Amino acid sequence: xxILVCISHVPDTTSKINFTDxxxxxxxxxxxxxxxxxxxxxxxxxxxxxxxQGASVDVVNVGGPETEPxxxxxxxxxxxxxxxxxxxxxDGFYVAKQLxxxxxxxxxxxxxxxxxxxxxxxxxxPGMIAGLTGANFVNTCIGLEVDGDLATAVREIDGGKExxxxxxxxxxxxxxxxxxxxxxxxxxxxxxxxxxxxxLTVVEPIDAGQETKSVKFQKPEPKGAVTLVDxxxxxxxxxxxxxxxxxx
Amino acid sequence: MSVLVYTESDSGKFKKSAFEAAxxxxxxxxxxxxxxxAVSINGGDSxxxxxxxxxxxxxxxxxxxxxxxxxxxxxxxxxAAQKEGAKVVVVSSTxxxxxxxxxxxxxxxxxxxxxxxxxxxSASPFVVKRTAFTNKAFSMTEMSTxxxxxxxxxxAFGLKENSGDAAAEVFEPVLSQDDFSxxxxxxxxxxxxxxxxxxxxxxxxxRGLKGPEHWGMIEELADVLGAATACSxxxxxxxxRPHGEHVGQTGxxxxxxxxxxxxxxxxxxxxxxxxxxxVKVVINNDPEAPFFKAADYGIVGDAFDVVPKLIEKLKExxxxxx
Numbered sequence: 001x002x003i004l005v006c007i008s009h010v011p012d013t014t015s016k017i018n019f020t021d022x023x024x025x026x027x028x029x030x031x032x033x034x035x036x037x038x039x040x041x042x043x044x045x046x047x048x049x050x051x052x053q054g055a056s057v058d059v060v061n062v063g064g065p066e067t068e069p070x071x072x073x074x075x076x077x078x079x080x081x082x083x084x085x086x087x088x089x090x091d092g093f094y095v096a097k098q099l100x101x102x103x104x105x106x107x108x109x110x111x112x113x114x115x116x117x118x119x120x121x122x123x124x125x126p127g128m129i130a131g132l133t134g135a136n137f138v139n140t141c142i143g144l145e146v147d148g149d150l151a152t153a154v155r156e157i158d159g160g161k162e163x164x165x166x167x168x169x170x171x172x173x174x175x176x177x178x179x180x181x182x183x184x185x186x187x188x189x190x191x192x193x194x195x196x197x198x199x200l201t202v203v204e205p206i207d208a209g210q211e212t213k214s215v216k217f218q219k220p221e222p223k224g225a226v227t228l229v230d231x232x233x234x235x236x237x238x239x240x241x242x243x244x245x246x247x248x
Numbered sequence: 249m250s251v252l253v254y255t256e257s258d259s260g261k262f263k264k265s266a267f268e269a270a271x272x273x274x275x276x277x278x279x280x281x282x283x284x285x286a287v288s289i290n291g292g293d294s295x296x297x298x299x300x301x302x303x304x305x306x307x308x309x310x311x312x313x314x315x316x317x318x319x320x321x322x323x324x325x326x327x328a329a330q331k332e333g334a335k336v337v338v339v340s341s342t343x344x345x346x347x348x349x350x351x352x353x354x355x356x357x358x359x360x361x362x363x364x365x366x367x368x369x370s371a372s373p374f375v376v377k378r379t380a381f382t383n384k385a386f387s388m389t390e391m392s393t394x395x396x397x398x399x400x401x402x403x404a405f406g407l408k409e410n411s412g413d414a415a416a417e418v419f420e421p422v423l424s425q426d427d428f429s430x431x432x433x434x435x436x437x438x439x440x441x442x443x444x445x446x447x448x449x450x451x452x453x454x455r456g457l458k459g460p461e462h463w464g465m466i467e468e469l470a471d472v473l474g475a476a477t478a479c480s481x482x483x484x485x486x487x488x489r490p491h492g493e494h495v496g497q498t499g500x501x502x503x504x505x506x507x508x509x510x511x512x513x514x515x516x517x518x519x520x521x522x523x524x525x526x527v528k529v530v531i532n533n534d535p536e537a538p539f540f541k542a543a544d545y546g547i548v549g550d551a552f553d554v555v556p557k558l559i560e561k562l563k564e565x566x567x568x569x570x
Contacts, residue, residue, distance in 0.1 A: 013497060013517050017384040026381075037498050093359065096350075118382050118497060118520075123362045123399075127318075127350025136430050137318060139347040142491070152433075156492060156500075157316075157343045158445040160437030166430040173347075176498040177491055181481075211359035215375065216388040220523075226530070226540050231549030234557040237529070238565050240545055245527045247449070247506040248473065248565070 001055040001146060001168075004106065005043045006099055006113035006125065007074050008036035008089075009067035013118065019217045026119070026217070035070055038114025042174035044184055045144060046112060047078045053146065056080050058106065062089045062098045068200065075195035076187030082198065087205035090213070092120070096128030097208040103133055108169065110151070115140050115173040120214075126173035136166035142177025250285040251277040252334035253302070254325055256342055257291035259439075264407075264446060265340035267300050271408040272367070272400050273338040274301030279371050280336070284412060287328045287419070289313055289321060294416040301410030306331075306419035312428065315435065316344045320427035322351035327421040329356055329395065337397045341503070342445055349399050359391040362399035365524075382497055383523035401524065402445060402503045444495065447476035449506045450525070452495060454480040456511020456532060456551055460488035465555045466510065472562045478502065480512045496521035511551045514539025531555065 011017070011031045018027040035043070049055040059074040060083040061067050071082040083106075085098045103111055116123035130137030136151075142161065143154030149168045154161050156177065172178075187195070229237045241248045253273035255266035270286060277284045283303040288294060290313055294305040306328050313320060325348070329337050337352065339345040341363065353360035361376050365386070369375040373390050376398060380387040444450060451470040453463060463477075470477045477493060484494035495502045497517040507525035511532060512518060519542050522528070530543040533550050540546050547554055 011381075013382075013520065017381045019385070041498075091359075092350075093353065096354075120380050120387070121363055121382060122360075123346055124350040124353065124360050127347065128354050128360075131322075131351040131354025134426075137351065138430070139318070140343055155343075155347075157435070157437065159439075159441060159443030160435065160492065162315075162432060162436070163434040164430050164432045176494075181485060181498070211391065211393045212361060213390045213392070214380070214387040215390045217380070218377075218386040218388065219384070220386070223542070223544075226543045226546045229545060229547050231547050231554050234547070234554060234561050237545060237547060237558065238561045241506065241527070241529070242565065242569075245506070245544065247527050248562075 001049060001053060001110060002106065002108045003046045003049060003055050003057045003110045003112065004103060004108040005039065005046050005057060005059045005074070005079065006111065007039050007043070007059050007061045007070060008114060008117040009033050009061055009063055009070040010036045010117050010119045017219070023217050024215065033070055035073060036114045036117045038116060038175050040184055041176050041178045042112035042114060042172065043074055043077060043079065045174065045178040047185070048179070049146065050078065058083060060085065060099065060102055062087060062095045064088060071200060072195050073187060075198045075200070076191040077185050078191065080198065082200040084200065084202050085205050086202050090210050092122035092124040093128055093211045094208050096125050096132060098205050099125065100129050100132035101206045102203070103129065110146065110168060110170055110172070112172045112174045115175045126171050130171040133169070133171070135169040135171050137171045138164060138166065139173035141172045141174050144172060144178060250283045250332045250334055251280065251336045251338065252325070252329050252332055253284060253286050253338040254345065255286045255288050255291060255297060256340060256345060257288065260290065260292055262292040262296060263342065265342055265402055267407050268402070268405055269338050269340045269400050270297055270300035270302050271410070272405045274410050274412070275367055275408065276336055276338065279368065285328070285332045285334070287325055289324060294414050298412045298414030299409055300407065301412045302414045303412045305414050305416045307416050308419050308421065315432040317428065317430065317432070318347045318351060319430065320423055322348040322355060323423060323427050324421045325352050326355040328419065335395055337395070339397065339399050341399055341402045346399065349397055353397045356395045356397065357393065358395035358397045359393040360397040360399065361389050361391060363401045364398050365401050365404040379524060382520040384520065403448065403505055403526070404503065442474065442476040444476045444478055444500050444502060447504050449473045449475035450478050450495070450502050450504045451475045451508045451510070452478040452480065452512055453483065453510050454512030455482045462552070463489065465559065469508070469555060469559050472559055472566065480518055509539055510555060512539055513537045514542055
């Protein structure tokens, strides 16, 4: 089984979010970039398929040379080889078109991409890849088994979960649950050394239009201070929620 | 021409998010000077949609579609959009709508903006406001495609009553075998509980509750408020509560009108996931807990003392305001 894990290069959760150029660009100054958490769960599940079922695991990112350390980290965790599509990831549809091309070119059986990236939160890349390639698709996937060419996937639905089966090739929108947080791997020294020798191929993008564009960013209005209510006066909270906040 | 809206149902009844999506579609349609057409798949009583401004309802009745199926549902919406000449398609932010929207966007060669929180800022160029950076910022997003798919964030717009004919029309899309290439084998859902996605109020418990045996009061509080229950990441990691209740960056996102956090310290990953909620209340015995900086209302106190009192006061309030 050939697996491709799509890796988004995103600011660490604790990063300060600021914008430059008249609020049109994300300010990367002093920001630490990491593998998108939703992708990391998928990568770890892919490593399980590699170790238990002999799958091969490639990773891919659409982005400039600055994203290579993130791909190297994925290699250090255990992926076999990496692909970087050398272009700026301008919008989800554009990225999906690039990835669909890589997938068709590489003949992958299983593609795992995070359900959304924690920066732009588009939540569209896995579904669009599926739409573009015609492969089966399961989103918000929290459990995945593959037997021969048949996959069984569990998906999180509102208020519960749903199990389905589908033939490969399959595109998965992954998240926590594919593996547990405690299963995530931190690259060890041996992995880091080996990652340096693993292939990282740079490919040029295909021509594709840009459908959407962030024209300006805004930060939420600064929040006022919390209104504290005395623990002996819970009545007041009920009254504030009813009369002031108007939420009950 | 029309604005198309997918009005989702559950067991033959429209979801609240369907009415919200319809309310939004109506105002977008007014901006563009066109009508609103809803698509209802094995749905509820179409006349209910008229209350929220829907002019026409394409009703699909098909026993093969009893379970949600993203491929087939996206195919139906594509055919409906083409039949109606829709330039804007509105969907909600339920798990199912987020599942089908990107497929639909590809079928229609449409731009897709998810987590949209307001009416388009302008129709030409078509610019919408959506959340980004896990609720730490908004992105004004210009959509340049002829057809646009908009995913409306839950509880962002609210319900707006309007009058529409909601004229029902039988719609029989042509479905292919490929639409059914994924088979649903099991659905496991607690039907008696409010889901986090649908909830207007969410009550969440953290490690401060000391153990799963203390969740009775969280459930009782949720019951009184008609709320969904949720929990922080450590709580689900320790197995005190099911994973489906974990809210935060890697768990479920919450965009409720009211979010009550009890014994939750407010780690940045937790706050990122719940920040889209409009009003936040924290109850914690540690006045230094980071959640107090993010909350609108707070009580510094022992949850085991405060929560039972709150339940009692809310019950009084409910009976006085019934």
